Amino acid sequence: MMKNFIRTFAGFLLAILLILGLFLLAFPKAGDRFRTEKKVSALSAKHVSYAALGDSLTEGVGDATGQGGFVPLFAKEIENSTGGSVSSQNFGKAGDTSTQIYNRMMKSKKITDGLKKANIITITIGGNDVLKVIRDNVTKLSSMTEKDFVKPEELYQARVKKLLDKIRENNPQAQIYVLGIYNPFYLNFPDLTVMQNVIDSWNTATAGVVSQEKNTYFIPINNLLYKGSGDKQAVEADSSTSAVANNLLYTEDHFHPNNIGYQIMADAVFASYKEVNQK
Structure with a gap:
């Protein structure tokens, strides 16, 4: 009995330590749509100014092209749908918590000016918190x-x-899209339900705040990313182990999205954008 207890406790402790290790690797020190507003009319301008604010998901860690993850992909989808042009500014920084994102915004005139002039703003936040x-x-x-x-x-x-209130002080008209966070550990630790429950709870918290803001929309991404995609869900990472690999995550850290993952994120934001702006 005691031997089984020790084994169970040791296994749980090992799982937690592995999660912490992956978190530390993924985040260097220095994430259902809800809304109450009616749909706004389509953006009529031929040129759209887009500002992206956030953490490593905005910076694009894991993007093999080094172009900025989902940000340029989303901008391109807008251009393709409108026939106009999009100028984008990427203000993402890996490792930033919500506090650091806010402080960086307040200290940087470039960021505040970019957000003030933007027609569209995306925010990734929460993972580092x-x-x-x-x-x-x-x-x-x-x-x-x-x-x-x-x-x-x-x-x-x-x-x-x-953070949202401060952005609104300077820009009451922009459409703001706030992306949720996701659980990258699900495939390897499906029984460690505490992490999935925490992710779900924090996404609900973010969505609750977003629902109170005008012209602001929450984009859930956990269900799109945490199990991988298509026929390649739960592919074995190494034939000598029981570990599995998420085919939507960057192979260097198994945490951040890869190019396919970022495309899925961009598609999710664009789907919301289309719904908001449909005539």
Whole structure:
């Protein structure tokens, strides 16, 4: 009995340590649509100004082309659909929490000017905030539960609202699309439900804030990315192990999206854009 308990505890502790290791690799130190607004009319301008704000998902970590992940892909889809042109500015920085994104925005005139002039704004936020909770509780990883994420989630919601409100002070008209976060560990740790539940809860929190903002839309991406795609879901990463690989993630860190993953993200944002702007 005691031997089985020790084995179970050791297995759980190992899983948590592996997750922390992957998080630390993925995030260097320095993420259903909800809305209440009616659909707005289509953008009529032949030229669209687009500003992207956020963390590594905006910067495009994992994009083999080095062009900025989903940002240029989304811009291109707008151009193809409207026949006009899109000028985009990428203000993404890997490792940024919601606090760091806000502070960077407030300190940079280039960012504030870019957001002020934009017709369209996308934001990726939240993944590093979840990571920070884990880092802050590193001494008790094996005993962490969903309750450990509740208070940080409430504080995170307040920071997201503060960020959106500040953007709105300078730009009351732009369409803002806020992307959710996803669980990159699901395939390797499907029984570690605490992480999936935390991701779901934080996405719900973000969506709740977004639903209170005018002309602002939440884009869920977890269900699009966390299991991989098509016939290649749960492909074996190494024939000598039982580990599996998500075919939508960057093979160097198994956390950030790869080019296919970023295309899926761009498609999701563009689908919302089309719905919002349909005549």
